[in-house]
Amino acid sequence: MRERTLIDRLLKPLAGHPAARGLADDAAVLAPPLGRDLVFTHDVLACGIHYLPADPASDIAWKLLAVNLSDLAAMGARPVGVLMGLALSATEDEAWLTAFTGGLKRALDRWEVPLLGGDTVTGLDRAVLGLTAIGQVPAGGALAxxxxxxxxxxxxxxxxxxxxxxxxxxxxxxxxxxxxxxxxxxxxxxxxxxxxxxxxxxxxxxxxxxxxxxxxxxxxxxxxxxxxxxxxxxxxxxxxxxxxxxxxxxxxxxxxxxxxxxxxxxxxxxxxxxxxxxxxxxxxxxxxxxxxxxxxxxxxxxxxxxxxxxxxxxxxxx
Amino acid sequence: MRERTLIDRLLKPLAGHPAARGLADDAAVLAPPLGRDLVFTHDVLACGIHYLPADPASDIAWKLLAVNLSDLAAMGARPVGVLMGLALSATEDEAWLTAFTGGLKRALDRWEVPLLGGDTVTGLDRAVLGLTAIGQVPAGGALAxxxxxxxxxxxxxxxxxxxxxxxxxxxxxxxxxxxxxxxxxxxxxxxxxxxxxxxxxxxxxxxxxxxxxxxxxxxxxxxxxxxxxxxxxxxxxxxxxxxxxxxxxxxxxxxxxxxxxxxxxxxxxxxxxxxxxxxxxxxxxxxxxxxxxxxxxxxxxxxxxxxxxxxxxxxxxx
CATH class of the missing domain: 3.90.650.10 (PurM-like C-terminal domain)
Structure with missing residues (x-):
């Protein structure tokens, strides 16, 4: 699947939040919630290391989001948005990507967090999936x-x-x-x-x-x-x-x-x-x-x- | 190089900003600047696709930061911090990583932006480097x-x-x-x-x-x-x-x-x-x-x- 098709057909529908600007600009823009600190985490899942190649793509998407939101939870934070970096190999074909983005949508909906942006690269030998989660916590209240x-x-x-x-x-x-x-x-x-x-x-x-x-x-x-x-x-x-x-x-x-x-x-x-x-x-x-x-x-x-x-x-x- | 050594010896010195919490917690915590919108972007550089394997590691680090800050610049934003996801292969040995983090430090210093967090994974076939840049812009002023x-x-x-x-x-x-x-x-x-x-x-x-x-x-x-x-x-x-x-x-x-x-x-x-x-x-x-x-x-x-x-x-x- 072409990167453009992946973005337009599978990722844009997940980026409905105004901050994502329809994935049309160079970056996302978010008005920070008042009286809150922002919390940031970034975790990477690599195929063959953090998940098995045969794992269902929808579950891999779920896990990619969940492990990052777990870091927010550990700080006492609620999720505000995520950015995703997908480095893909030929293994991640159209069926895989459709299942992946479907699972991602269910997970995003489940935790009420919007996709704000990211990047997609093809031509790798195996997939490396990165996700940045942004959260918010009452000012000064973050756990440690x-x-x-x-x-x-x-x-x-x-x-x-x-x-x-x-x-x-x-x-x-x-x-x-x-x-x-x-x-x-x-x-x-x-x-x-x-x-x-x-x-x-x-x-x-x-x-x-x-x-x-x-x-x-x-x-x-x-x-x-x-x-x-x-x-x-x-x-x-x-x-x-x-x-x-x-x-x-x-x-x-x-x-x-x-x-x-x-x-x-x-x-x-x-x-x-x-x-x-x-x-x-x-x-x-x-x-x-x-x-x-x-x-x-x-x-x-x-x-x-x-x-x-x-x-x-x-x-x-x- | 062990991930722990890489983090403790090479990355922690780059994460001196209080928001990074010495890379000791599950996430970074940042008090957002008042009267500003926050801007987020995430770009991935893959070895052999976005840079040549023989490129100097210090220049690869510079470029990883620069291409993301360029997205902030396009929105009219000033950088606030970055998170980095390093998925590394055996090619990125201690000498490479030392040069990479050295180049990253010079680039971070140059644009006065702190490393706030991230993730490191080893065991890949080739390096995939992701970076999330956080910026700030006067409220409502982001370019499009x-x-x-x-x-x-x-x-x-x-x-x-x-x-x-x-x-x-x-x-x-x-x-x-x-x-x-x-x-x-x-x-x-x-x-x-x-x-x-x-x-x-x-x-x-x-x-x-x-x-x-x-x-x-x-x-x-x-x-x-x-x-x-x-x-x-x-x-x-x-x-x-x-x-x-x-x-x-x-x-x-x-x-x-x-x-x-x-x-x-x-x-x-x-x-x-x-x-x-x-x-x-x-x-x-x-x-x-x-x-x-x-x-x-x-x-x-x-x-x-x-x-x-x-x-x-x-x-x-x-």
Whole structure:
């Protein structure tokens, strides 16, 4: 498909917001919302690295948007718009692109965020998909990884480890399960919960590389220690059915990555507000540990003993 | 080089602006300037498509930034910050990355724009470099392609055709010339001139695919005709020395692309302000034609005759 056709036929219909100017100008123009800070993130998904070539194109589009919106959610921000850079190979033919933009439209509609602009390049050996998400948050209210205080409770949204099991299913290495596969292919950015954490959480981040390694990063950014209770790990029913009650099995879930849940710290005195937020955002919020003086991650196994897993999650570039 | 090392050692030093939060959070946070609209653009450069594998890495970084800032300039915007998505292959080794980030630093410093965030991926077959530029413009003042009025004069900044000659030099197809090669590798976004066109130009865009095709696009976006005078084409001394005084040779310059000059329309009554702007921004601003009723591009050759070149510039995806 020609770039011009792709833009005119498949992308322009997604860019109905006035700020996008019908993709007709050199750039998008947006009047920033008053009393808000703007939040910016950019994530890249490469074929064969972040998704499998056989993954449905509509799910790839969903994931490209979702992983970026998850970064906004981690800052407490609501999405304002996105720009997309598509570097495509011959594999991304008309059928693929139609499915991709269809999935993108559903995801944009779902989170009520407009496509504002971007760029398209063809002739690559494999696809590299970049997306910039712009969000807004009450002025001065953006969450950060670095604010956790000794004594805070540590929570995580939703369930952990589903996406790792979903990846195994996608690779044909585990028995099929639609829920788990969907959790890998169509993550849900926790936007409502993230926005609800503004003014409530002392620190927050999204869990993308594995709960354990991300908890360690939150501890390091905050200059504190984190005590994590493996027995408290929230598992979906589908994941629980595939998880032995052993430290080894739970560590596997907590290091699998791609969860796109939020990890956050809240002062214990505000636990009732966390419960209210869970109800309001219809999402399980589980206390999985606490913040302490010191540094590093301390993990308690199912019998309360301290365990030291050989790996905590994905270290980029290793 | 490991992604972590690349980020910590080479990218973090470029992200000193508070909005970047030391690249330590999930996203950047920026308080938008008051009374301004924000402008967003995202362009992708792929190795072997937009630049040659042998091009100096520092120049590739410069160009990645410059082509995006040129889009801001076309909207009359000043840069506020950038996010960068680097998808890298084994070719981009430590020496390459050091040179790349060095060139990026010089370019960021030159245009006083901070790196706010981004993403890095390794393991690709060839590099794909994406950059999102954020700019600001007085509220309601952003320029557009669509505002040219019959009777307006049509101007272009700087000189046209240098980059096309520079590309031929880079490919070893033409005798060396440092100025022309630089014009291909290190384009200058016309930020000061673009900002000066706010409230003055009725339409503007940047010239990236060839002056003729971009002039045709400006005409189409504005719903007008454009009469272009080939004899008025501004050539640098270096380009003039390599350009025969023939329609064919001038058309070659005007269709070569990669100029990153600004094409803009101004009411004739305001010609003195254009002259003042040229002086203030120390940049040649040349009247190359006029806007008329009707549609399409009409090109007058050196003897005043109407000419119809077989191609006008780069059509993406053909």
């Amino acid at each position: 990884r670095g604010g956790a205080k000794p004594g805070d409770d540590l929570y995580v949204t939703g369930t952990i480890g589903d996406a790792g099991l979903g990846l195994a299913i996608a690779k044909g290495e585990a028995p099929a399960d639609k829920f788990l596969l969907n959790r890998f292919r169509r993550p849900e950015p926790r936007l409502a919960t993230g926005a609800g954490l503004v003014g409530l959480a002392s620190a927050a981040m999204d869990v993308s590389d594995g709960l354990l390694i991300d908890a360690e990063r939150l501890a390091a950014a905050s200059g504190v220690a984190v005590d994590l209770d493996l027995a408290a790990l929230p598992l979906s029913d589908a994941a629980a059915a595939r998880t032995a009650r052993s430290n080894e099995a739970l560590v596997e879930r907590a290091t699998a990555g791609d969860d796109y849940e939020l990890l956050f710290a809240v002062a214990p005195v505000r636990a009732a507000e966390v419960a209210t937020l869970a109800e309001a955002s219809r999402l399980r919020l589980t206390r999985i540990g606490a913040v302490a003086e010191g540094k590093g991650l301390k993990i308690a196994g199912i019998d309360g003993e301290t365990i030291r897993p050989s790996r905590l999650g994905y270290e980029h570039g290793t | 392609r669509g505002g040219a009025k019959p009777g307006d004069d049509l101007y272009v900044t700087g000189t046209i055709g240098d980059a096309g000659l520079g590309l031929a030099i880079a490919k070893g197809e033409a005798p060396a010339d440092k100025f022309l090669l630089n014009r291909f590798r290190r384009p200058e976004p016309r930020l000061a001139t673009g900002a000066g066109l706010v409230g003055l130009a009725s339409a503007a865009m940047d010239v990236s695919d060839g002056l003729l095709i971009d002039a045709e696009r400006l005409a189409a976006a504005s719903g007008v005709a454009v009469d272009l005078d080939l004899a008025a084409l501004p050539l640098s001394d270096a380009a003039a020395a390599r350009t025969a005084r023939s329609n064919e040779a001038l058309v070659e310059r005007a269709t070569a692309g990669d100029d990153y000059e600004l094409l803009f329309a101004v009411a004739p009554v305001r010609a003195a302000e254009v002259a003042t702007l040229a002086e203030a921004s120390r940049l040649r601003l040349t009247r190359i034609g006029a806007v008329a009723e009707g549609k399409g591009l009409k090109i007058a050759g050196i003897d005043g005759e109407t000419i119809r070149p077989s191609r006008l510039g780069y059509e993406h995806g053909t």
